[in-house]
Amino acid sequence: MDTNAFFKLSYGLYVITSKSNDKESGCVINAMMQLTAESPQIAIAVNKNNYTTELIQESQVFNASVLMDDVSMDVIKTFGFQSGRDNDKFKDGNYGTDQNGLKYLKDASATFSCQVKKSIDVGTHILFIAKVIEAKILNEGEVLTYAAYHEKKKVKKGWRCTVCGFIYEGENLPEDYICPVCKVDASHFSKI
Ligand SMILES: Cc1cc2nc3c(=O)[nH]c(=O)nc-3n(C[C@H](O)[C@H](O)[C@H](O)COP(=O)(O)O)c2cc1C
Structure with a gap:
């Protein structure tokens, strides 16, 4: 199998946040898609080892912030390269709070508040299918693609x-x- 073929799939980049009691985290993902428009639903695939996955399983809610093209690499490093198990990922930055009491990035393009309807074990990851209970545009401008992220990081x-x-x-x-x-x-x- 030529695994380079998978790099031909295009994605955006998102920060998924969740919390359960006093535990809180968030992670960068590319694996997110809209499933339906009427009674809107989205799906995300998150690794079982992610702390955020554990918190979503406990609380059944998550927020998705859509990252903008000019996002700082510090945001990606904070949410993508370290775990919330050992770090307070929210100590710096500018956050709002959604209907579920979850943080979103105020500098993001848009934010979605989501309630899990179905969880499917797909091996290394859990696929969460969720109802979007609130969606908001926060800032106008280009959103970050996975390809642009790789250029940025070259x-x-x-x-x-x-x-x-x-x-x-x-x-x-x-x-x-x-x-x-x-x-x-x-x-x-x-x-x-
Ligand atoms: C560009 C990029 C894309 C990523 N995509 C995903 C993804 O689609 N699914 C996933 O589970 N993790 C993805 N990650 C990894 C998580 O963001 C990372 O493991 C994070 O540190 C987990 O944090 P947590 O343990 O606090 O949840 C991605 C990371 C980066 C930098």
Whole structure:
């Protein structure tokens, strides 16, 4: 199988947030799509190891912020490269609160408040199908695509994950390195 074929699929980038009691987190995802328009529903696929996934399973609610083209890499690093288990991801930044009491990024293009209707175990990930209970445009302008994100992040030296395209910056990839995006081990990385 030529896994490069998967890089031909186009996506946007989103920050999904959730909380359960006093636990709160959020993660960057590309795997989100609209399913229906009348009684709007969306679907997201999130890794079982993500803290955010655990919180969605507990609370059955999440918020999706649509990232804009000029989003700072710090936002992507905060929500995409570290876990909320060990970090307070919301200590910096500008957040609003949605109907479910969940944070959204005020600098995002749009925000969706969602209530889970169905959860499907798809192996490494859970597919959450959710009803959109509120949707709001926050800022006009271009939204970030997955392809534009990779351009933004282009580096001369590093290692690319052959499964998801994540790039590790640096000459030497640690032997025990785990991809922060799709959680595969160092053997799945190739030098660029
Ligand atoms: C560009 C990019 C795209 C990502 N896409 C997804 C995705 O579609 N699904 C997913 O589960 N994780 C995805 N991730 C990985 C999570 O954002 C990452 O593992 C995050 O640190 C999990 O945080 P948490 O443990 O606090 O939930 C992506 C990360 C980046 C940087």
